[in-house]
Amino acid sequence: MAAAFLLCPRLALPLRRGSRLLVSCSASSSDAAAGVGFQGRVGFLGLGIMGAPMASNLITAGCDVTVWNRTKSKCDPLLSLGAKFESSPAGVASSCDVTFAMLADPESAEVACGTNGAAEGMAPGKGYVDVSTVDDVTSKFISRHITSTGASFLEAPVSGSKKPAEDGLLIFLTAGDESLYKRVAPLLDVMGKSRFYLGDVGNGATMKLVVNMVMGSMMVSFAEGLLLSEKVGLDPNTVIEVISQGAISAPMFSLKGPSMVKAAYPTAFPLKHQQKDLRLALALGEMVSQPIPTAAAANELYKVAKSLGLADQDFSAVIEALKAKVQNSQQ
Numbered sequence: 212m213a214a215a216f217l218l219c220p221r222l223a224l225p226l227r228r229g230s231r232l233l234v235s236c237s238a239s240s241s242d243a244a245a246g247v248g249f250q251g252r253v254g255f256l257g258l259g260i261m262g263a264p265m266a267s268n269l270i271t272a273g274c275d276v277t278v279w280n281r282t283k284s285k286c287d288p289l290l291s292l293g294a295k296f297e298s299s300p301a302g303v304a305s306s307c308d309v310t311f312a313m314l315a316d317p318e319s320a321e322v323a324c325g326t327n328g329a330a331e332g333m334a335p336g337k338g339y340v341d342v343s344t345v346d347d348v349t350s351k352f353i354s355r356h357i358t359s360t361g362a363s364f365l366e367a368p369v370s371g372s373k374k375p376a377e378d379g380l381l382i383f384l385t386a387g388d389e390s391l392y393k394r395v396a397p398l399l400d401v402m403g404k405s406r407f408y409l410g411d412v413g414n415g416a417t418m419k420l421v422v423n424m425v426m427g428s429m430m431v432s433f434a435e436g437l438l439l440s441e442k443v444g445l446d447p448n449t450v451i452e453v454i455s456q457g458a459i460s461a462p463m464f465s466l467k468g469p470s471m472v473k474a475a476y477p478t479a480f481p482l483k484h485q486q487k488d489l490r491l492a493l494a495l496g497e498m499v500s501q502p503i504p505t506a507a508a509a510n511e512l513y514k515v516a517k518s519l520g521l522a523d524q525d526f527s528a529v530i531e532a533l534k535a536k537v538q539n540s541q542q
């Protein structure tokens with residue numbers, strides 16, 4: 212079994228005010244990046260809910276960042292902060308020493324492996340760090356493409372949502388090339404609060420899926436509790452308060468509960484991505500013949516939520532699928 216160890220970068224970092232890393236930027240941007248502990252140009256592919264704040268934190272820390280996104284307009288706020296632009300993933304990879312990718316799903320592997328993909332710009336001495344949530348099969352596929360060029364590959368999916376991404380408080384679940392892991396550690400520490408190195412490619416992806424499988428089921432269970440409490444005449448806000456003081460307290464419940472009661476689902480973690488993670492976790496269970504009935508049931512509810520047009524809402528909108536089920540059963 213792969214060895215896992217946790218490093219607490221908070222203890223090793225130089226200048227922090229609150230939760231943000233501050234780097235003296237008196238000289239050139241690459242000097243400032245050297246202050247972070249990384250020398251070289253950093254590429255960033257994928258500027259969605261997570262990628263944009265992660266890239267932004269690297270720029271704020273003084274790194275020399277080049278960005279690309281399929282929908283080009285999403286690059287604009289980063290360019291205003293000082294990022295450079297390349298018109299293809301291959302262009303980013305060839306002009307940078309290390310390239311990060313924060314993309315939606317296994318289908319997005321084309322960004323690394325397709326025409327004009329990052330692999331085309333890779334070469335010995337360069338590194339590719341995939342921070343997207345995908346399954347181990349996809350991650351190994353991307354790894355093979357990248358390493359066939361002589362470059363190094365690290366998978367590093369993150370735990371933590373939009374706010375932790377903005378605050379530089381993500382948890383990195385890394386696996387793959389250990390020397391690349393050590394090389395990019397200062398960059399991970401700008402974007403995150405902790406990092407695990409889990410050994411061979413696939414272990415980071417798998418860890419992320421296990422964690423998100425638990426999270427997806429927890430959210431469904433919470434939604435059931437909120438709806439049931441209303442049905443039996445309890446105040447769901449009091450239920451949230453009671454939960455927050457007991458053994459099953461979780462930041463997720465306190466954070467999402469109050470807006471769920473108001474039927475508001477401002478997107479931090481898109482529901483379509485939670486359903487993707489459950490789908491991939493179920494495939495993982497299938498691969499090792501492990502029944503995961505609770506996650507399977509939760510997955511069905513997220514699928515219903517998607518069919519109700521809630522794919523781009525926050526995953527807490529899964530409660531609307533339950534409400535629809537209740538309505539149907541009463542007709």
Ligand SMILES: NC(=O)C1=CN([C@@H]2O[C@H](COP(=O)(O)OP(=O)(O)OC[C@H]3O[C@@H](n4cnc5c(N)ncnc54)[C@H](OP(=O)(O)O)[C@@H]3O)[C@@H](O)[C@H]2O)C=CC1
Pocket residue numbers: 256257258259260261262280281282285313314315316318319321322342343344345369370371372373479480481484485
């Ligand atoms: N949001 C969250 O709380 C968290 C998300 N994650 C994971 O991180 C990843 C990104 O999530 P998030 O930022 O929320 O997602 P978004 O949907 O906001 O962003 C997805 C990104 O992937 C790009 N993309 C999607 N498909 C393709 C494709 N076929 N080719 C090229 N680019 C593509 C999008 O480009 P375009 O702008 O053109 O659509 C966009 O840049 C996902 O794997 C998610 O599961 C992990 C932890 C937390």
Ligand SMILES: O=CC(=O)O
Pocket residue numbers: 369370371372423480
């Ligand atoms: O993947 C989602 C998260 O919150 O972590």
